[in-house]
Amino acid sequence: MSNITSPSPEAMRARAVLLGRSRWGVAEIIFWILAVACYWLFPTKLSLLSEIAILGLVALSVDLVLGYAGIVTLGQGAFFGIGAYAAGLAAKFGMGTSLWSDPVIGLFIGGGVAAVIGFATSFLVLRGSDMTRLMVTLGVALIVDEVVNQMKWLTGGSDGLQGVLPSAVLGIWEFDLFGRVAFVYSLVVLFVLFVIARALVKSPFGLSLQAIKGNMLRTRAIGMPVNARLVAVYTVAAFYAGVAGALAAQTTQFASPDYVAFHRSADAMLMLVFGGAGHLYGGLLGSIIFRTMQDVLGNITPQYWQFWLGVTLVALVLFVRGGILGLLDNMLAAWRRKGGAS
Amino acid sequence: MSPRILLESRDLVKRFGGITATDHVTFSLPEGARHALIGPNGAGKTTFINLLSGVLTPTSGEIFLDGANVTHWSARKRAHAGLARTFQINQLFADLTPIETLMLTIAEREGEGSSWWRPVGARTDFVDEAVALLAQLGISDIAHARVGQLAYGKQRLLEIAVALAQKPKVLLLDEPAAGVPEHEREQILDVVAALPKDVALILIEHDMHLVFRFAKSISVLVNGGLFVEGTPDEIANDPRVRQVYLGEEEVHV
Numbered sequence A: 001m002s003n004i005t006s007p008s009p010e011a012m013r014a015r016a017v018l019l020g021r022s023r024w025g026v027a028e029i030i031f032w033i034l035a036v037a038c039y040w041l042f043p044t045k046l047s048l049l050s051e052i053a054i055l056g057l058v059a060l061s062v063d064l065v066l067g068y069a070g071i072v073t074l075g076q077g078a079f080f081g082i083g084a085y086a087a088g089l090a091a092k093f094g095m096g097t098s099l100w101s102d103p104v105i106g107l108f109i110g111g112g113v114a115a116v117i118g119f120a121t122s123f124l125v126l127r128g129s130d131m132t133r134l135m136v137t138l139g140v141a142l143i144v145d146e147v148v149n150q151m152k153w154l155t156g157g158s159d160g161l162q163g164v165l166p167s168a169v170l171g172i173w174e175f176d177l178f179g180r181v182a183f184v185y186s187l188v189v190l191f192v193l194f195v196i197a198r199a200l201v202k203s204p205f206g207l208s209l210q211a212i213k214g215n216m217l218r219t220r221a222i223g224m225p226v227n228a229r230l231v232a233v234y235t236v237a238a239f240y241a242g243v244a245g246a247l248a249a250q251t252t253q254f255a256s257p258d259y260v261a262f263h264r265s266a267d268a269m270l271m272l273v274f275g276g277a278g279h280l281y282g283g284l285l286g287s288i289i290f291r292t293m294q295d296v297l298g299n300i301t302p303q304y305w306q307f308w309l310g311v312t313l314v315a316l317v318l319f320v321r322g323g324i325l326g327l328l329d330n331m332l333a334a335w336r337r338k339g340g341a342s
Numbered sequence B: 001m002s003p004r005i006l007l008e009s010r011d012l013v014k015r016f017g018g019i020t021a022t023d024h025v026t027f028s029l030p031e032g033a034r035h036a037l038i039g040p041n042g043a044g045k046t047t048f049i050n051l052l053s054g055v056l057t058p059t060s061g062e063i064f065l066d067g068a069n070v071t072h073w074s075a076r077k078r079a080h081a082g083l084a085r086t087f088q089i090n091q092l093f094a095d096l097t098p099i100e101t102l103m104l105t106i107a108e109r110e111g112e113g114s115s116w117w118r119p120v121g122a123r124t125d126f127v128d129e130a131v132a133l134l135a136q137l138g139i140s141d142i143a144h145a146r147v148g149q150l151a152y153g154k155q156r157l158l159e160i161a162v163a164l165a166q167k168p169k170v171l172l173l174d175e176p177a178a179g180v181p182e183h184e185r186e187q188i189l190d191v192v193a194a195l196p197k198d199v200a201l202i203l204i205e206h207d208m209h210l211v212f213r214f215a216k217s218i219s220v221l222v223n224g225g226l227f228v229e230g231t232p233d234e235i236a237n238d239p240r241v242r243q244v245y246l247g248e249e250e251v252h253v
């Protein structure tokens, strides 16, 4: 009471603690420097790396919904596919010359269409238990899958969408045979969307998602519009998955029913759980490990790579909660305790 | 002039299948009230609070909050209209810290809960308010700890802090000291006693010493119905109340 104008030491500390959480950490900066360095480190693996960036974006999308808001979903693969076909069709009918073929506009088309469908279906996941949500999101994914296969005249059916011809990125960089432009483009898009997601989860909005995950009864009691928040995050996540799909269609110049297949959703969730949900980086790490394992194990034992992936996953879930990042967190905490004791 | 009625129920009924948990309760709470709601286990006290706060919808009857008919309002809307409550069983965010919990509540109160471009903590006025609240409840020391790891008594205090952060006109406290060790109960009840004068309070509590220390008026709920209402003296000397509590606890001032 003695001094109203200057904050107390506790208040200063609290401000520092809260704001400190949104500061970029050293590990984060190293992560992104390494991601950029991959361009020179693995010049022959650039299309694999683009694919990892795209998978990471889908896993990031699942993280927003599942890791932060606690809503289980098997629908992200559908939004990915919708984004891929929307952007693919736009590029196809733009014939590589008109504005429709512009990749960046294509991202907004893919993300936008996915977001609209995400928004429309978000109302289905507001109610019910985890199990009903799984069923509903899976149902939506299966419907999309079926629609893509049936609308042969538009999507090419099981043959896939041929002749996707995106023009040069920003009118400057043509997609090349070595996947250089594709990698840089994918990484830049991933980074931009990551930065936005990062701001989002560290904002009051992001905090409210974690609160919803923690205790819905209390969030309602403090006057939070829970449904509006869930609709918002589900729509944003659909946009992210849609952009990832658009990226995939543009960089591979193709879209096929495999892009909307159910396993996409399951894979994305697997990657996230693998890396650690609710950390933003979990999905990115998960996609790196998942896709690298697939590549390496696939070369050694083409038939059994999924078996080894499964073994690793079961071990991870059994022995460490919270995936790879959870493991790192625990190790860091143990190390700090040891350091504090000495 | 009679005091303004902030919260009112008219002929409120709630049935769960065959059980009538709230039985035609007509009740009013004036500005600045210090009202205790007592009654044996299973009398329907929590159900009544759940109806008032919008967690449950009544089978029949009406609820008024500061003059507005809120019977069909959501819990969220009632919260924004000035109603706050605590829960008999902690309903907190285990993965957040107390300071984050309060930041969230304050942001929601001020309509800033959906702001997404600025980090939590950018509104320094909110931070200062949250810090002051923790100090008011004597839990500044655990401001940055994970709520799920706090001692039970600290969590009970945080329950109250969250409700206070809503700056309510009406505050419903459902056994705030339940399950708390003896020496910490005093602290919680001191906090309750020191709540802002203009807030209308309902306290549910089984410990009669605390009830009689706090309350200016008391209602006794039995089998879902209002059994008697009166001043602490009237209730303490009412033979029927003694009878209800017989075998449970002696009623004395």
Ligand SMILES: Nc1ncnc2c1ncn2[C@@H]1O[C@H](COP(=O)(O)OP(=O)(O)OP(=O)(O)O)[C@@H](O)[C@H]1O
Binding pocket: B016, B019, B021, B039, B040, B041, B042, B043, B044, B045, B046, B047, B048, B088
């Ligand atoms: N959701 C529910 N479904 C069915 N019955 C319920 C429900 N909630 C409460 N009841 C029943 O309603 C009656 C009143 O319960 P309530 O929890 O309101 O009592 P209470 O007075 O708060 O008891 P206590 O002092 O033990 O907290 C009890 O018989 C209880 O079993």
Ligand SMILES: [Mg+2]
Binding pocket: B045, B046, B047, B088
């Ligand atoms: Mg109760």
